[in-house]
Amino acid sequence: MTRLETAGGLIGRTVERVEDAGLLTGRGRYIDDLPVRRDTAHLAILRSPHGHAEISSIDTTAALALPGVFAVLNGEDVARLTRSMTVGVKANVECWPIARDRVRYVGEPVALVVAENRYVAEDALDLIEVEYERLIAIVDPENALAADAPVLHPSLGTNLINERSFRYGDPEAALATADHRISIRIAYPRNSCTPIETYGVIAEYDPGEDAYDVTANFQGPFSIHAVISRAMNVPGNRMRLRTPPDSGGSFGIKQGVFPYVILAAVAARVAGRPVKWIEDRLEHLTASVSATNRVTTLEAAVAADGRITALCWDQLEDCGAHLRAPEPATLYRMHGNMTGAYAIENVAIRNRVVLTNKTPTGLNRGFGGPQVYFALERLVHKIADELGLDRLDVIRRNLVPAGAFPYRTATGGLLDSGDYQTAIDRACAEGGLEALRLRRDSARAEGRLYGIGYAAVVEPSVSNMGYITTVLTPEERTKAGPKNGAQSVATVAIDPLGSVTVKVASVPQGQGHRTVLAQVVAERLGLRLEDVRVNTELDTARDAWSIASGNYASRFAAAVAGAASLAADRIRERLAAIAAAQLNVTADRIDFRAGKLFDRDNPDNAISFGRVAAASHWAPGTLPDGTGQTIRETVFWTPEQLEAPTATGGINSSLCHGFIFDICGVEIYRATGQVRIDRYVTMHDCGRILHPGMVDGQVRGGFAQAVGAALYEEYAYGSDGSFLTGTLADYLIPTVMETPEPLILHHETPSPFTPLGAKGVGEGNCMSTPVCIANAVADALGVEDIRLPLLPSRVSEWLYAEERPSSKPQDVAPVATGASGERMLTGAGSADVVATRDSVWTMLLDPNTLKAIIPGAHEVRKVSDTHFRAEVTLGIGPVKGRYRADIRLSDMIAPEAVTLSGGTEGALGSGRGTGRVTLTETATGTRIDYRYEAAIGGKVASVGGRLLDGAARVVIGQFFQALARHAGGSAPPSGAAGLIQRLSNLFRGRG
Amino acid sequence: MPRMNAAQRHGVDFTLNGRRVRAEAENRMLLSDLLRHEIGLTGTHVGCEHGVCGACTVQIDGKPARACLTLAQQVRGSDVRTVEALAPDPAELSPLQAAFRRHHGLQCGFCTPGILMSLDALLREQPDAGREDIREHLSGHLCRCTGYATIVEAALAAAEEQRKEETTNA
């Protein structure tokens, strides 16, 4: 393979990005910016408020009758026109993009509305009546395995959808003869890299050709195109999938848009017009996709000197309610590098995949790495601690030796290149480890809590498309036929004026692929950066692509940029032949520089690039014999090292393996439990660096996300399956204030397996940083069972075994979470009104008065003297919905006291509660005292306590304010007027 | 403000990027939707529609504001500026924009327009803004790609350049 000289070239230089001018001036073209046909309608999705329930009925009559609504579909309507999505393991289970008879996670689509605009479509959602029979929800993966656990999929008969065991070397013997057996148990939480742009789909159906045409901000892998086509029941050539020119970040997450591609496509077909859907943030957080949460037990056989001789993995993977393609890939992506950076010969692995009442999982930056390395690197620290050894010594003792590359791991991976020892030495020296240790010692001497952590991680990139078949048994694999490789593709084309266009199927999500490809191709052809234009939009009906196309597994620099350089080289060779004939020299003397082709030995003997390049268009008859055209060259490149799994379950799951070594110093504040990252050093070996600025950008971006995962972010569920982090005020993404600046170091050992020597780099810190921070916190606190995220509340529990009881008075402090996982709210207050007690009493029992004073009431009907029924619309933060409430009166002591109890049910959630109201005569009128207790579940509960508790107080406050006004008085409820004013400013919903 | 009917669209007259415009909007229409889908200026992005991410930030009468928390009708008579107004000319970037490009202050660019609008207002009101002021103003924005450091560097560079410019002009 030809290697490039970079001296003076473009590759390896931090050039300004060609993408930026458009993005900085508002001229980006993201999915929601694209022009659409004039008759395009908008799709809105009704989603399940329950974690687990049977759907007893869906009534869409009122929604359909709303002016502006074109179509309403339920699960059965979708099922009639599609097929179940392919499931990646052998299991008797179906996987639909919308619920049919049962909902299995909060946010699962239940009905679709197509209407003239998004406002009307969302109005119509409120008019759909769904009756549910609630079932017990299973949230914890270990509980899902219990014998008496409710089963999510009756056809499966169990929640354990897949189990596989693997054995490499002789792990049992190694364990039996080891000096020490040391193990650790880890529960890794759910989180997501949550791009700032949400999902979007524009779909169209052509009944004449039975063909779909969909544009979506899908990121790949395009193996999913096959899943979509099968589900739509059309051949691949009738499922045209396109991507917009720009995408607002993805980090794996936009792989998960594909079920919505199916839903929007069906909706377009039924509505008879194009349909557009832009996901909102609540939908995104609740129901898009996330990483898996995983429970891992990892045991090591260890010699007295800290040398690890065997690893035994027991991984319990929680993929949520459905096993959606490409899952259970998160569990298998790391299979070839389960020994990390270490030379460990004996490995046992038990992998179980379980289904729970949570959102189905999918790609997320780091994909499987955070879960694996959290266990492995916590264990390595623990081994050192238990044996009284230096942690760095234990890491060093176990590393793959520098001269051993390419190194075949026990589980079948082929580590392409590296020099881990030197990288670590340099990180310690250049990262100032000695100074950091002194800093720790002096902090500790002052009684402060300070710790240092390390993490050594192998970062795989360029996935073997066959790795996921490791989940099949060897017999199943034989039957299905071998799967391996990873085709990357690039096209270099020259137009009649001699200018160069590059086309790839890498579907960038903001990384700057267009710039790097222009660098690579311009350098190969001796052109300026601006002479090469790159197009990265993908259209499956027109462009070259394959299942490995897309933007995932950090494959761009290693594979796609490599394919582009190969394509450029093929054209270069032909251009040289053409120029040689014209310059009367041999082709090997032709060089390319500054837009010219010239004789290396006589640079004045030159011809312009454009002239040579255009010859294939204008005068093909003049090309030398045997020289092909230079109009367009498409190269598909798949590396031979990506072989199918072996009979014994060995798999080289990735082509490239970068190396990361991180050092972290943290301080923990005793008073608050806050973790502050004091220093962070991250050393990367990602092979040859093509654009240093972008590589550092990838490192910093991944690092920031990993800080979030370590300290703040979790997709939290209540035990009833309710989703608790549905806004960005609850799911805490780090801002600039929470993001420290890491020291980034590089040590380059080029990959011998890729055309440019580059490896992936984008995901590494998502794998190394969470565990590195956890190791530092463990060092600071001396706690073993470190659980993420390291929220101050959790850290405080370790600092002060038990929390002191709150000093706030009980009746104003809302309780966080009810026993059932619902959110409990309690409160009390009073209001003075200028009216007699009797008149206040009558008002409270009169439906017309109630309608006038209940915030958001459309209608209040008196069913009996003690039973009222109300229709109300309430907005809490971003969640606005219509509710039906049944209110019953009891314990009536006219005109003094009454207990109101009731329940409410709406698309967005449910609630029930009781309140006691007492009326006392005062000098100026009547004082109303109230005290309430309520439990709230479903989507509303997901907006989180912060908003909900305040909103409840606001709504109840408004009720009594209105009552006071209605009674002719003007006194506001006592106490909280200022607060209520402020809160009601805060909670202006969309209206 | 005149009495309005929820079922009808009402005119909104305002100044947008230096030009007077008249648009039609239902009462409940958000400013972000008006700008993007009625007027067609899609540079203002929507990341959360609940006021946290900052992607939709525009300037209303010179002050940064969340377009997703503003009703279209609220800008009657106001002066609204969006990211489309920052560059002095279509082929040229403003000093702040150019600094973002030089310092790799963006990747996907989705958060960028909102950040530019906040920083543009900051640098106008507080020409001597330093690192801490800039960080504080940026804390109202979420960026998922960059890890923020390059954004801070770009803003500092732009502030520096602006100060130099002013001294030369003075």
Ligand code: FES
């Ligand atoms: S879209 Fe307005 S703040 Fe997020």
Ligand code: FES
């Ligand atoms: S550049 Fe992508 S979110 Fe900021």
